Amino acid sequence: MTGRTRVVTGFSCLLMLASVVPTCCLAAEPPVEVLWPGGAPGAKGTAPGDIPKLTLYLPEKSKATGTAVVICPGGGYGHLAMDHEGHQIGQWLNSFGVAGFILQYRHRNSGAGYGHPAPLQDAQRAIRTVRSRASEWGVRPDRIGILGFSAGGHLTSTAVTHFNDKVYEARDAIDEASARPDFGVLIYPVISFTEPFTHVGSRRNLLGAEPNQELFEKFSNERQVTAQTPPCFLIHTWEDKGVPAENSIYFYLALRRAKVQSELHVFAKGRHGFGLGKQLPGTSTWPMLCQKWMKASGFLGQ
Numbered sequence: 001m002t003g004r005t006r007v008v009t010g011f012s013c014l015l016m017l018a019s020v021v022p023t024c025c026l027a028a029e030p031p032v033e034v035l036w037p038g039g040a041p042g043a044k045g046t047a048p049g050d051i052p053k054l055t056l057y058l059p060e061k062s063k064a065t066g067t068a069v070v071i072c073p074g075g076g077y078g079h080l081a082m083d084h085e086g087h088q089i090g091q092w093l094n095s096f097g098v099a100g101f102i103l104q105y106r107h108r109n110s111g112a113g114y115g116h117p118a119p120l121q122d123a124q125r126a127i128r129t130v131r132s133r134a135s136e137w138g139v140r141p142d143r144i145g146i147l148g149f150s151a152g153g154h155l156t157s158t159a160v161t162h163f164n165d166k167v168y169e170a171r172d173a174i175d176e177a178s179a180r181p182d183f184g185v186l187i188y189p190v191i192s193f194t195e196p197f198t199h200v201g202s203r204r205n206l207l208g209a210e211p212n213q214e215l216f217e218k219f220s221n222e223r224q225v226t227a228q229t230p231p232c233f234l235i236h237t238w239e240d241k242g243v244p245a246e247n248s249i250y251f252y253l254a255l256r257r258a259k260v261q262s263e264l265h266v267f268a269k270g271r272h273g274f275g276l277g278k279q280l281p282g283t284s285t286w287p288m289l290c291q292k293w294m295k296a297s298g299f300l301g302q
Helices: 003-020 083-095 118-132 151-161 200-207 213-218 246-257 283-296
Strands: 032-034 053-057 068-072 099-104 144-149 183-187 232-237 262-267
Touching: 053 083, 053 118, 068 083, 068 118, 068 151, 083 099, 099 118, 118 144, 118 151, 144 151, 151 183, 151 200, 183 283, 200 213, 232 246, 232 283, 246 262, 262 283
Parallel strands: 068 099, 068 144, 144 183, 183 232, 232 262
Antiparallel strands: 032 053, 053 099
16 A cells, blocks of 8 residues: 555545534534733743643533633643643533633743743733633633642642732733632642752742742742632642642641631542542542532532
């Protein structure tokens, strides 16, 4: 069989598939929104990795609760786990009527390479974008949360504690909206940059190789919790050696001291990076527990 024949055969198969599968059953790609159409603050180029974006997972209107979540995939601030910590999470949120907005934030290996403050700039802009366009996307401006895994969990902890930090100059009406999330969901998050259990790779990628104790302190977010920090739901596992459970435990204790209503689960099973954890005994219940927490906390329902 020649190379040309193989191409024709493959194309014919696609035509046959299109003829037998109804158009309504072919999954459409979720829409993508660029956060700064005119270029992000501090952008070093115009490659895809220099352009932060939101991928939109909007639920069926008949299911929609009016709640939205900005999703921050993990990856050590050096890449983004866009499938099991991104697209799968958007689909899970849609299953119970929550809109998911996957944040493709800048990091050390995206585009020309970025550290602080680029990820926080992108997170704040994402929250403001969803809030300012809430009516367009069928969500309520007082039900906008943020969810993150691993280093994306650190970005989430930064968003819920540093929402008043001015990390870029306002450009348009979007930036007039509040950057404070209404709640946070942190899944095996990196939290501390000062304790022995820190994830050194994430810290290096965000803040650079040269130690800067002032920045280490500032972004050890268990030290930045106040009474204004929004409610949070946290999960971790005993088996996590990459990012030990102390990260979540210290953050939860800080929330408790500040009297911020929150919930923590430390499961027995699961290595770092398990996503929805579908095959893990016990740990696989975390999505259901998170949904129940959101409902009990007033973030679900009409």
